Amino acid sequence: MTIRLFCCENQLNISDNEIATLEIANRDCFRRIINELKSFDLQENIRELSILDKDSSIEPKDITLIVDPYDIDINDKTNLAKIYKAFENYFLKSDDNMFSLNELSAYINLNFNNLIFGYPLDLTIKSQLTLKDYLKFLDVKVNEDCSSLQDKIMQFINANGVIKFTRIIVFVNLKTMLSSEQIDNVILCAIRNRCHLILLENTIDDRNIDGERKLSLDEDLYCMIK
Secondary structure (H helix, E strand, C coil): CEEEECCCCCEEECCCCCEEEEEECCHHHHHHHHHHHHHCCCCHHHCCEEEEECCEECCHHHEEEECCHHHCCCCCHHHHHHHHHHHHHHHCCCHHHHHHHHHHHHHHHHHHHHHHCCCCCCCCCCCCCCHHHHHHHCCCCCCCCCCCHHHHHHHHHHHHHHHCCCCEEEEECHHHCCCHHHHHHHHHHHHHCCCEEEEEECCCCCCCCCCEEEEEECCCCCEEEC
């Protein structure tokens, strides 16, 4: 992954074993970057921020911007559809699973037809239930029982490693919400899951963290790569 800022001559190159931190002390520049990531509808030649992966521009749908990590919802409608699809692909690899599903569907249909027999209205039911029907009926979801904000963030990153909700996750000012040890844990989690993670911060921190590559922009728009 390669990150470029319009006002910076240098670019930040990130390997699969690293995450990116953008420290933007200039308030106007920081605000513009946030707005771009929220909309991402500007033409590339007038963007404040450019993100490339293997020399191809990242599409808006491939970036998830998280301003408030407390609001992370793994089980929102979009994510849940991807979870069901991934589980279907995993489940349908086995002929035994398909046989069991067909047997279950036949059993339910038979017994439900017996229940509605004799009702004054002529009712019909779906002849064959799919795996998605069962997932929706049973309200299958990811267990979101997390004891801390760090756990909630790492759970989302871990789930993204399995389901691939998004190609890039951007957290805003995460270092103000977590301790240094917790930030270390989040970075290790992202690297372990081969997740493209960007920490967007509005202050410059002199601490160097293993696995972190920094692009820092001070208030006078002086750019530094660490």
